[in-house]
Amino acid sequence: MKTLTGIGAMIRVALRRDRIQLPLWIILTGGFLAVAVPTWKGVVQTEEDLRAAIELFAVNPAARLFGIASGGESIGEFVMLEAFATLSIVAGLMSFLLVVRHTRKNEDTRRAELIGSSVVGRHAGLAAALILAVFANVLLATAIAIVLIANGLAVTGSIAMSLGVAGVGISIAGVAAVTAQVYSTSRSASGMAGAVLAAMFVLSGAGNMLGRYDEATVWVHSAWPSWLSPIGWGQQMRPFAENDWWLLGLSVAFFLVLSMAAFWLATRRDFGMGLLPEKPGPARAAPGLVNPFGLVWRLQRGVFFGWAIGMVAFGVIYGSISGEIEGFMAESETARELFEVIGGTEVMLDAFIVAITGIIGMLLGVYILQVTLRMRREEADGQAEALLATALSRCRWMASYIFNALLGVTLLLFIISLSAGLVAGLVLGDTAHWLGEITAATVVYLPALMVLAGVVVAVFAFLPQKTAMIGWSVFAISVICGPIIGDMLDLPEAVLNLSPFTHIPQMPAESFNAAPLLIMLGVALGLFILGLIFFRRRNLNLSSG
Amino acid sequence: MGTPGNVIKISGLVKRFGKTLALDEFNMSVQGGEVHGFLGPNGAGKSTTVRILLGLLRRDGGEVKLLGGDPWRDAVSLHRRLAYVPDDVKLWPNLTGGEVIDLLGRLRGGLNPGRRAELIERFKLDPTKKCGTYSRGNRQKVALVAAFASDVELYLMDEPTTGLDPLMVLTFREYVKQARDNGSTVLLSSHIFADVEALCDRLTIIRSGKCVQAGTLAELRHLTRTKVHVESEKPITGLDRLQGVHALEQNENEAEFHVDVDAIDDVLRHLVNFKIKALYSAPPSLEEIFMGHYGEEMPSGEQAGVSEVSK
Structure with a gap:
């Protein structure tokens, strides 16, 4: 041997x-x-x-x-x-x-x-x-x-x-x-x-x-x-x-x-080699790649497609369960109580939609972090140095991450709405109604997700080395103090209010309310602007050479 | 395209990282159309200087002019006129070399497709391979191709030949000369003496964040000692009493020593008395000049005299 x-x-x-x-x-x-x-x-x-x-x-x-x-x-x-x-x-x-x-x-x-x-x-x-x-x-x-x-x-x-x-x-x-x-x-x-x-x-x-x-x-x-x-x-x-x-x-x-x-x-291969050679890629860049937005999209599109597949699958399951939800609630007293707490309504189907969209809306915070935290990784690893030494301004570089994160998360919100809404329509009938109901309940989460992106951007501008740590901590706190876990833990109102997710109208159980959404939009924009201004003014935090 | 006057003018530059003083009243000037060597050991402040020139780091004091502008305030418009090759380039593992060349070239303001093809050929780079599979030398080639394929006024290169094999180093030197012939300016930060000796018109030596010497290679050589080896028929005596002779080693009919430039004449006059059979002398190599500034044996008074060149 x-x-x-x-x-x-x-x-x-x-x-x-x-x-x-x-x-x-x-x-x-x-x-x-x-x-x-x-x-x-x-x-x-x-x-x-x-x-x-x-x-x-x-x-x-x-x-x-x-x-x-x-x-x-x-x-x-x-x-x-x-x-x-x-x-x-x-x-x-x-x-x-x-x-x-x-x-x-x-x-x-x-x-x-x-x-x-x-x-x-x-x-x-x-x-x-x-x-x-x-x-x-x-x-x-x-x-x-x-x-x-x-x-x-x-x-x-x-x-x-x-x-x-x-x-x-x-x-x-x-x-x-x-x-x-x-x-x-x-x-x-x-x-x-x-x-x-x-x-x-x-x-x-x-x-x-x-x-x-x-x-x-x-x-x-x-x-x-x-x-x-x-x-x-x-x-x-x-x-x-x-x-x-x-x-x-x-x-x-x-x-x-x-x-x-x-x-x-x-024993059939050489050291450092594989049995299959690495597939060659394109020798020239596609026109879509050679701008900062296209580059960021290219770097994280694998992550996006992974999420998109997950959203479709989750939507199908969630849509199809909606048909049996009333029957299930009728049989199980415990589940009924739980959903009433989370959903804040005795209309079981509405409570169910509130609970599921809440989970999805908060879960998509992970995607926001995946995209925006990449900024810090590229700065620490050195790719940002090569990019920012070209005629690319820091603002455009950062903005391309913000846009990618927001566009990606918006698409994902619509993808799950579409898949859940269509399947729920098949099960319950009246596709247009359910599609509209679920889409509205899902897409309202966007302003809270924008606030999360804003927090990462601002932290990155002021405390680059702590971006990942603070970003994930803020996300974790927002989820724990958010509508589902926070309700289950019976946290006091003041603590619940810390989470941006708490301020999202729990549609369809609650009616649409633009005020908190506009405020969060304003907070997010403020954080973005703060980040853009102060990132422009700081030293890049590069590895020493 | 040659820019007359100073392309880079740094005076009294100070940069601190927390409590560490990375640049301490550092001075450097690079003239238009020259290849300027920037020598110093690791940690002396070379990369920090280059990053300040690129507006990636902010200076804490002093004056910096780059292509007539302020590298911090005018970063974007200045970057259109220069190309940067970082030390130990990090690239995106899942993009191919060709994609990265196009990306960097385009963001810099466009590259010359004919030159791009020629450079890829000459540097023997496979542009279809993913950057994650490249060796350090190949990553360096990607950055070099992207830089040389852009027509710019100034090339900032931080240790560009580390990782390249000797043949590729020759190709690299050819393109640096070509860039200079086209009127561009090159700042070549390095600790490889051969590159600087082969390419540079003038050079700056940095030590612990300070400029310790600057000038042409000839000027620097002039300020340093010549190495002499002599064999004679009669036993040589009295060398140890002469001014300007250092590191003397001798036996009866043979001697080896270093001599200050202004003492050469006196020493030769003295030596003819002993019937010389053979005499070899060599100007100091750049490495010896450099070691003179970092080695222990150089008296400090002399260093002070030398650093006046930088002013």
């Missing part, structure tokens, strides 16, 4: 490099569950609640995309329904990023050359990355199991569910080990592994959507595509009901086969 010489040292180096990120992945995932599980327990307090909630998702094929209940008529199966797909994606992201970071990324940065010239076997790096991936997934599964058991869920089911999540994680680690050999850059290797993860999600979701719902047993029999995906295998284990352990073997076998394939591929 000379090819594995030095693997111990490699694992130690990798562990040391990941000493912060890995615990963070695990703690944040555990923390998310620790908050979410009690909330779900609050939603389904009685057996009727549970049955109603599970039926709501089970009868609706679109809703099954995100998961299915595992059966067993316990709170556990509701947690499976709500959380399994999300946790699987988290485990998948953690795993492929980890494997690519310790393999292809090392070759990109030439670190591996230095290592390769010392007493380290050819396969030691890849083997160390895979061992670390398994270790990380076991830790993640342990954290998940502890949180579930601590919340009083069945022990066997909790262990089965968390190992199901780890199964998805190691499967993707195997995929990433292969893509790291096939592609010649870490970007492409991660991109392809991410696409495979998305495909696994879609396959499991499609299998559930195409499946058959058995009303008597409240059980979704998934169709064949679920069986092609590690996420599907985890769901078919049916934790809290059947606990079919043998399905874990599929994930382990998948991981082992792909790992062996990766070791074999590694």
Whole structure:
């Protein structure tokens, strides 16, 4: 086993490099569950609640995309329904990023050359990355199991569910080990592994959507595509009901086969190269690229399209559930109360629209941050230096980020309105009415999102090094003090008023009110102008050269 | 296109980063149509000076004129007339080299398509590769092609040859000379002596944010010692008593020493008494001039005399 010489040292180096990120992945995932599980327990307090909630998702094929209940008529199966797909994606992201970071990324940065010239076997790096991936997934599964058991869920089911999540994680680690050999850059290797993860999600979701719902047993029999995906295998284990352990073997076998394939591929390629050469791009810039607005659009269009797809999918599910919402509320007293608090109305459909548009409106703050925080990244990394040494003024440079963020978020608001409105129209009839209702309720969030963009722009002008930290903190506070979490936490009015989202009229439960929107518009414009003026006056904060 | 007079005029420039004084009453003048070398070790203030010239950083004191304008106030209109090659260029990993060349060229105010093609060919750059896959040398080439493909009055280049292989360095020098022949001015910040020696008409040496020496290479050489190696039939005596002889090493019939320019005549007169068999002398290389300012052996009094050139 000379090819594995030095693997111990490699694992130690990798562990040391990941000493912060890995615990963070695990703690944040555990923390998310620790908050979410009690909330779900609050939603389904009685057996009727549970049955109603599970039926709501089970009868609706679109809703099954995100998961299915595992059966067993316990709170556990509701947690499976709500959380399994999300946790699987988290485990998948953690795993492929980890494997690519310790393999292809090392070759990109030439670190591996230095290592390769010392007493380290050819396969030691890849083997160390895979061992670390398994270790990380076991830790993640342990954290998940502890949180579930601590919340009083069945022990066997909790262990089965968390190992199901780890199964998805190691499967993707195997995929990433292969893509790291096939592609010649870490970007492409991660991109392809991410696409495979998305495909696994879609396959499991499609299998559930195409499946058959058995009303008597409240059980979704998934169709064949679920069986092609590690996420599907985890769901078919049916934790809290059947606990079919043998399905874990599929994930382990998948991981082992792909790992062996990766070791074999590694011997068929040269150092630093992939099996596939990097695809050449255009030798000339398209006319749309050579202006600052076009450049920013080009740099973040991938992020935009990702969001657009998500918005369409979310809209379809949200629109299609709207048909059953009245029935569901009639059956579940707890859910009814919850929606009344959030939605502020006893008209259940209106309350539902208020709640969902509130979630979307606040969620899109992430997109605003993704675009505007890029300014700071380009300043710190140095691209801004090359740009601002041309005849491009600082104002135009900054304005192109502001416009991109606002245009992108406006389009996303309309995309989800359109997809939700059309589907709701199909389900409920009267498309024009629902389209108008949902669009109005969604688009009113724009001024609050503009305020968020304004905060980032102004902070960037005054405290560039703190932009990301302050930006995300302001967003987090705005969400916590905002209409949904703030209402649920019963925060005092003065605290709620801190969040721009609180001041958005909760249409259609409330009527349209232009005053707060105009004020927020004014605040946003003021912050933009402040940012533009003071960014013009400060030193660029560049790395020293 | 040659601009008469000073293209860059810096006097008493002060720049602070917090408590650190990056530039301390720094002076430099660059005349139109010259290639001006800007030498100094890392951290001496070269990049800071260039970034102030670009209006990316704000000066804390002193006067700076660039192409007749104020680099902070008139940044945008001045940038149309210059091209900048940053030290260790960072580019967008998912754009190709060709796209970046067009982008920077267009934002600067347009580039010459014929020259662009020629430069890509001469620098052996593959413009279809993504910047994320380029080595440092290739990223440097992208910035160089974008700069040389623009017809501008002034080129500001911060360590432009780091990462280039020796053949590409020759190509680079050819284009710098071509730019000068076309009447453009080039400020070449570097710590590679060979580049400065091969290209520069005049140079400024910076140390800890201060100008320690400026002038033509010949002037600077004149101010520094010549290295002499001599072999004779009779044993050489008395050299150690002569004024202006330094770093003397000798045995019976052989001696090696450094001599001040104004003492050469006296030293030669003294040496003929010993029946010289062989005599070698070499002017100091730029590296030796430079080391003279950073090494320990140079007496401080002499340095003070030298720095008067900068005024």
